Amino acid sequence: MPTIYLHCGAPKTGTSFLQVLFARYADALKENNIIYPQNAFTEGASEGRITSGNAILMANYLRPQLPHRIDNKDAFIDDFDQLLKEGQGSHFLFSSEFLVFPKNERTEALVRVIRENDYDVKAFYFVRNMADAARSAYSQEVKRHGEVRDFSEFLKTWDGFALHHTNLIANAFGEEALSLLNYDEHKGKLASFVFKEVLGCDFEPDFREKINRSLTDKELELLRSFNQVAGAQNAFASTFASDALMQIPSEDVVRFVPDETEYSILEGRFSNAVNKINNRMKGQPIKISSDVKESSVREDLTDFERFTMAVLAKLVNNTRSR
Helix, strand or coil, X not given: CCEEEEECCCCCCCHHHHHHHHHHCHHHHHHCCEECCCCHHHCCHHHCCCCCCCCHHHHHHHXXXXXXXXXXXXHHHHHHXXXXXXXXXXXXXXXXXXXXXXXXXXXXXXXXXXXXXXXXXXXXXXXXXXXXXXXXXXXXXXXXXXXXXXXXXXXXXXXXXXXXXXXXHHHHHCHHHEEEEEHXXXXXXHHHHHHHHHCCCCCCCCCCCCCCCXXXXXXXXXXXXXXXXXXXXXXXXXXXXXXXXXXXXXXXXXXXXXXXXXXXXXXXXXXXXXXXXXHHECCCCCCCCCXXXXXXXXXXXXXXXXXXXXXXXXXXXXXXXX
8 A cells, every 4th residue: 555654743853854855865765656745845955955844735734824825725635635646656755843633624634535545644753852852942942933031941831742743643543653753763874764764765865964953052042142132032033143153064062961950840841741752652762861960051151242142133133124
């Protein structure tokens, strides 16, 4: 039976990296009988540009409240049905961290179309230690959404929703359709693992570029200072600044270790979720964190660094208003 592969996340588990590879190796995937349909939302991915994958149209059909600008979000289901009818037994691959399968009529319609066209579903979802997931999410919020809170305050409201989202996958397609995988177990050879072990391809991508690299603690503090002047939740300004910052090569290995306060917040909020996730895990279990330190060493900025960030923030905001 032909298969629809769904790569659904979680965010900050190599999703951008894999989406670049899926686009760059689309022809090789097709030779392995796997079609990776491309659209306007994958433009530039094969050149290494960060995208949100080819499943944005599917994600917006399932959740029309998503902010992506699509003229007719309802048109997806008929186009999807036609795509499968024309598939002639080929497998399909769809990828996006925006893919969520709510319990509603739209998910039911998607499942019905898949079954009527005699397709199987295999969904793969990567998770990681909660402290690492939270820190990566925090970094992304600072980079892309103008976050100004410090990390411990951010932790009080953050939820990666990994348990909820994987519950929805299992509810829509069945437990047997879900492969829940530990990102840290496979990140050293993520491309090889996904292409050869998950997708069953006969080739291994050769790709050494860094996609959407993590910021160092000092870079995060600089950008947070920038956001405080540019305005909280100013996505335009923070994205403008972080895009420039990430063009600067960095060989620093970013390894995050939570302090006792941060660990306590995470343990109190997510210990139950970690246990339930591990009951489904294929491979090594995840933890709250592999290590804990007694206290954090704050990356204090100099007056000159704060002044420089303030000037940059004013310049960026002035550029946008013109």
